[in-house]
Amino acid sequence: MASSNTITQQQKPERSLSPWQIARRKFLRNKLAMISTVFIIIVTALSFAAPFLAPFLSPLPDVARVNIGSMNIPPNSEHILGTDKSGRDVLTRLFYGGRISLLVGFSATLMVITLGTLVGSIAGFFGGFVDNILMRFTDFVLNFPFLVFVIVLNTILRDTIDGVSVLIIVIGVLSWGGVARLVRSKVLAEKENEYVLAALSIGCSPLKVIRKHLLPNVMSTIIVQATLIFASMIVVESALSYLGFGVPQSVPSWGNMLSSANEPDVLQGKPWIWMPPALVLTCTILSINFIGEGLKDAMNPKSLR
Amino acid sequence: MLKYSIRRLLGMIPMLILISIVVFTLAKLMPGDSLSGEIDPNNTNPEYIAEMREKLGYNDPLPVQYFNWITGFVQGDFGKSTKYKRPVFDVIMEKIPNTLFLGIMSLIITYILAFMMGMYSGRKPYTLGDNAIAGINYIMLAIPSFVAAVFAIYFFAFNLNWFPFGGSVDILVETGSAEYYLSRLHHVLLPALVLGAMSTASYTQFLRNDIIENSRKDFVRTARAKGTPIKKIYNVHILRNSIIPLVTFLGFDFAALIGGAIITETIFTYPGIGMLFLDSVNVRDYPTLMALTMLLSFLTLAGNLIADLLYGIVDPRIRLE
Numbered sequence: 001m002a003s004s005n006t007i008t009q010q011q012k013p014e015r016s017l018s019p020w021q022i023a024r025r026k027f028l029r030n031k032l033a034m035i036s037t038v039f040i041i042i043v044t045a046l047s048f049a050a051p052f053l054a055p056f057l058s059p060l061p062d063v064a065r066v067n068i069g070s071m072n073i074p075p076n077s078e079h080i081l082g083t084d085k086s087g088r089d090v091l092t093r094l095f096y097g098g099r100i101s102l103l104v105g106f107s108a109t110l111m112v113i114t115l116g117t118l119v120g121s122i123a124g125f126f127g128g129f130v131d132n133i134l135m136r137f138t139d140f141v142l143n144f145p146f147l148v149f150v151i152v153l154n155t156i157l158r159d160t161i162d163g164v165s166v167l168i169i170v171i172g173v174l175s176w177g178g179v180a181r182l183v184r185s186k187v188l189a190e191k192e193n194e195y196v197l198a199a200l201s202i203g204c205s206p207l208k209v210i211r212k213h214l215l216p217n218v219m220s221t222i223i224v225q226a227t228l229i230f231a232s233m234i235v236v237e238s239a240l241s242y243l244g245f246g247v248p249q250s251v252p253s254w255g256n257m258l259s260s261a262n263e264p265d266v267l268q269g270k271p272w273i274w275m276p277p278a279l280v281l282t283c284t285i286l287s288i289n290f291i292g293e294g295l296k297d298a299m300n301p302k303s304l305r
Numbered sequence: 306m307l308k309y310s311i312r313r314l315l316g317m318i319p320m321l322i323l324i325s326i327v328v329f330t331l332a333k334l335m336p337g338d339s340l341s342g343e344i345d346p347n348n349t350n351p352e353y354i355a356e357m358r359e360k361l362g363y364n365d366p367l368p369v370q371y372f373n374w375i376t377g378f379v380q381g382d383f384g385k386s387t388k389y390k391r392p393v394f395d396v397i398m399e400k401i402p403n404t405l406f407l408g409i410m411s412l413i414i415t416y417i418l419a420f421m422m423g424m425y426s427g428r429k430p431y432t433l434g435d436n437a438i439a440g441i442n443y444i445m446l447a448i449p450s451f452v453a454a455v456f457a458i459y460f461f462a463f464n465l466n467w468f469p470f471g472g473s474v475d476i477l478v479e480t481g482s483a484e485y486y487l488s489r490l491h492h493v494l495l496p497a498l499v500l501g502a503m504s505t506a507s508y509t510q511f512l513r514n515d516i517i518e519n520s521r522k523d524f525v526r527t528a529r530a531k532g533t534p535i536k537k538i539y540n541v542h543i544l545r546n547s548i549i550p551l552v553t554f555l556g557f558d559f560a561a562l563i564g565g566a567i568i569t570e571t572i573f574t575y576p577g578i579g580m581l582f583l584d585s586v587n588v589r590d591y592p593t594l595m596a597l598t599m600l601l602s603f604l605t606l607a608g609n610l611i612a613d614l615l616y617g618i619v620d621p622r623i624r625l626e
Contacts, residue, residue, distance in 0.1 A: 139320070140320060140323055140324075142609075143324065143602070143605060143606050143609060144324070144327075145560065145601045145605040147563075147568075148563070148564075148567070148582065148597075148601045148602070149598070151567075151583070152331055153331070155586055156331065156334050231447075238449060238451075239449055239568060243451075243567075243568065243583060245583075245586070258451070262572075264463075264470065267458060267463065268463045271459065278455060278456065281452060282447065282449070282452055285449065286444065286447040286448075289446070
């Protein structure tokens with residue numbers, strides 16, 4: 001660390017921080033990113049605790065049941081955010097909806113990142129023929145109009161398999177192209193380094209080189225990308241659910257709740273039904289984006305903050 | 306440049322064929338007669354169906370069916386819509402002008418907003434105004450377009466009554482009169498604003514960063530040394546250089562507009578091809594659905610091609626790849 005011929009030589013040199021530690025410090029000092037993280041943690045916690053919290057939130061804890069006696073009640077002390085057109089408590093549904101929206105977003109992101117990293121790293125590492133084939137295939141996937149194919153595929157498959165998993169798979173299969181391209185370009189640059197040559201020359205298998213040497217070095221890029229994709233996946237889920245092509249109507253999700261705004265009468269006169277999911281959704285997306293930006297900043301060795 | 310364009314065009318052909326095969330496969334996976342729409346879905350007589358299937362060639366081997374379908378498709382034979390009982394081609398052609406109008410309006414709005422904000426931010430970076438613009442852009446990027454649309458209808462159409470909340474034209478005005486065109490413009494403004502705001506943020510930030518970068522270059526210093534007014538340096542010398550890379554965004558906007566149009570048109574009940582697409586899914590009008598899927602895929606491909614070609618024009622190094 002310190003130069004060897006100074007007086008401090010005898011003292012044990014202070015251990016330098018690992019790149020991850022530096023990144024963590026930078027991230028912790030980023031106020032906007034930290035506020036966003038806290039917000040996301042709260043939203044996630046409340047969403048996943050929904051079944052336990054529901055009895056305390058309102059007298060109508062069951063989100064699946066239609067309550068004819070209590071339809072369209074404006075917010076009051078009993079129903080903090082009011083009830084919707086089927087007499088279900090908006091706040092309770094908001095919590096349950098978060099669970100589905102976050103879960104779909106997270107699973108789809110996991111799938112996109114796994115597929116993209118797999119294709120990208122293999123194409124980048126092996127190059128040549130393999131690269132050509134895989135990248136043409138990636139171009140092919142990227143050339144589909146995403147929303148159109150998600151809707152068509154979802155329509156075909158919806159009746160055969162359970163709705164939520166179909167949605168995750170369809171979204172995942174259609175959107176890994178961007179990640180694959182990104183990972184490939186990073187791997188291409190990274191594999192020119194001597195340590196890769198060294199690892200290969202002592203007989204490491206290509207798989208091991210990718211896993212142990214290349215992936216850790218492109219990990220920071222992947223993590224940042226994953227955060228941003230997570231946000232866009234939540235948007236995709238809610239947009240599809242809003243249009244009626246996402247998760248089944250019986251399952252509460254933020255998009256499904258928002259779809260009641262399709263009726264002019266609800267949109268105009270009963271904002272308490274659609275505004276809470278709209279606001280929570282927007283704040284969640286905004287927070288995830290801030291976290292992504294914070295991570296990007298924290299993991300960039302060139303940024304000094 | 307010609308060689309590069311031809312190479313790009315030729316590279317598109319296998320992509321077109323592959324996409325058409327995928328669409329054909331999807332159509333075959335759909336229940337019933339999803340390609341021609343000739344079989345009446347209400348007639349369940351098995352003899353009738355068998356006869357029609359034979360007549361339409363559905364018992365031929367799949368490659369033959371594919372070939373017949375694609376030759377028809379290229380010639381504009383998209384089958385018959387089961388909902389409208391008319392050729393799909395006519396139904397689509399009827400709606401295209403609306404979508405085109407919406408797309409062009411939203412592009413104009415994007416350019417106007419982005420240029421105003423980007424030029425201000427680029428000229429006065431790291432000031433209060435620049436930060437405010439960056440903040441607005443951040444929020445515009447984060448808000449999902451359908452949420453923005455819902456809020457826009459709530460505030461501008463219902464509460465302020467500035468715009469109509471749906472449709473493409475007033476029913477009462479006479480077609481072709483000046484009032485008619487004004488009414489159409491009035492109807493398209495709000496959806497176009499929502500659609501246009503989506504891509505404004507990336508344009509603005511790009512323009513800002515490019516202007517800042519260019520303002521440090523030698524030609525700017527020379528212009529300053531000669532005594533050119535700052536305003537002229539920014540509005541003429543720098544802007545000319547910064548517009549060029551911005552042009553390449555146009556192709557990608559194409560693809561984004563298609564996805565955006567499906568959502569915005571549906572929310573604003575604006576009768577374009579995006580709404581027709583969702584409508585055809587809902588009423589199970591499969592011939593229309595498949596034709597639109599094919600058409601929208603082509604448009605996306607064309608958009609990507611345009612982006613590629615524009616890149617080639619802007620950055621000559623790419624052509625030599």
